[in-house]
Amino acid sequence: MSFKRIVAASACIALTAFPLEQAAAQAVAQAVPLSAEQARSLGVRFSPVATSSGLEVGTHARVVFKPDAQYVMAAPYAGMVSRVLVSVGQTVRAGQPLAGFLSPQLFEASRALTEANSQAHLAQQSLARDKALYDDGIIAASRWQTTQARAAEANAMVKARRAELASAGIAFSGSGGEAQLVASRGGVVSEVNAVPGARVEAAAPLFRIVDPAALELDLLVGRDIPLPATGDRVEVAQRGVGGTVIGVAPSGDGTAGVRVRASLERRGDLRAGESVNVTLKLRGAANANAAGLLRVPMAALVYVRGTPGVFVATDKGFRFQDVAVASTDDAIAVVRANLPAGTRVAVTGVGALKGLLAGEQ
Incomplete structure (x- = not known):
């Protein structure tokens, strides 16, 4: 082949190949x-x-309650629910009666408290009498010290009996001193498992009280998304929601993803149980480049x-x-x-x- 034909063929190849290779760059x-x-x-x-x-990543989150947002009121002793005073959806305050409660153990605890109060009263009388006798030099110091110790023991027993009833969530009210199960905290009643006349075992859950405003976001972030860090922002712009990442932990299902928890400063109109699209603002990933x-x-x-x-x-x-x-x-x-x-x-x-x-x- 002559030199002229080789040059012509090369030029033809260049004219056809160049547009194919450079079309994207030209565009x-x-x-x-x-x-x-x-x-x-x-x-x-x-x-x-x-x-x-910052680097912004779109993902999904589930709205969940905070760990301390729910509180279960359980039967303190084996007994019977005499009446139910609240219903599901009702807002209650701390100390508000939830149900009447009857139990032999409860009556025994009440009797023990009464006895402790009586003993404490007698101990205080003895303490006042022996102090006057000790000041006049009639009794020895050892007797005065013994009286003081007995009075302290009686007061401690009263506190213990009161603490037992308080931890049980029981208060006595009315002229007849009816025993009532009272709410330990305020919130909304979400479950009522008590039925008037029903006998229950000790520790049986009777009421569940929740704080509807105590919400968090639970995110499952895959391996294709940069790992968030504590302090990164989380937003749901369409719902007026803003929060901060408070914890990152490996997923418990054996996958390469991580579980992310975010607290909320602005919860908007979120409700527990729903799934929402969220935006993670990753400061660390952005600062790297x-x-x-x-x-x-x-x-x-x-x-x-x-x-x-x-x-x-x-x-x-x-x-x-x-x-x-x-x-x-x-x-x-x-x-x-x-x-x-x-x-x-x-x-x-x-x-x-x-x-x-x-x-x-």
């Missing part, structure tokens, strides 16, 4: 003219981007030939700028791109711009 760098009137007719609207101080992170509306993100990017406004039209997607949620995408803050990107009419770009190519 990225290509600017498409678009007047303001044409943009309005196509429904195109541009919005400025902002720098991102924060250069070039931008927040753009999710609607601005577009894929051209599988390459993610945004349409950037120019003086004469627009151009496609490829980006590296760091994280996304329902509303915001955090991307890494060589764009200054304030750069305007298309947020509506993106499909029309993509069609124009394809036509120019």
Whole structure:
């Protein structure tokens, strides 16, 4: 083959291969003219981007009660519920009666308290009498010390008997001194397992009281998401919810994910048991490589030939700028791109711009 034919063949190969290899790069760098009137007719609207101080990750969370948000009122002794004074959904305050309660052990505890009060009263009388005798020099110091010890023992017994009834959640009220099971804390009654006339065993759960405002978020974060740290922010923007990560632990199901707990400063209208979409703001992941992170509306993100990017406004039209997607949620995408803050990107009419770009190519 002659030298001229070799050169011609090489030129032909270059003309056919170069567009195939460089088409994507040309598309990225290509600017498409678009007047303001044409943009309005196509429904195109541009919005400025902002720098991102942290990596934002969209995930799911379950709304759960705090560990101390629920309290169970149980039967202190084996006995019988004489009457029920509250119902499910009712708000109660601390010390409010929940049910009447009868039990032989309860009566024995009440009798022991009465006896202890009587002994303490007698001990105080002896203490006052012996003090006067000791001051007059009639009795010895040893007898005065013995009387003091007996009075202290009697007072300690009274405190013990009162503590027993208090820990049982029992109060005596009314002219007849009816024994009543009272709420140890305020909240909303979520369960009533007591039935008037029913006999119950000791420690049988009768009432469950919850604090509806004591909520947390429970997140299961997969291995494809950067590991959050204590202090990272958690938000549910659509519900007015904001919180902070308070704990990270390995998942108990043997997977590579982690369980994340977040406390809430603003709980919005969340209710226990529901699942919500949340945004994790990972400060540590952003600080490791924060250069070039931008927040753009999710609607601005577009894929051209599988390459993610945004349409950037120019003086004469627009151009496609490829980006590296760091994280996304329902509303915001955090991307890494060589764009200054304030750069305007298309947020509506993106499909029309993509069609124009394809036509120019």
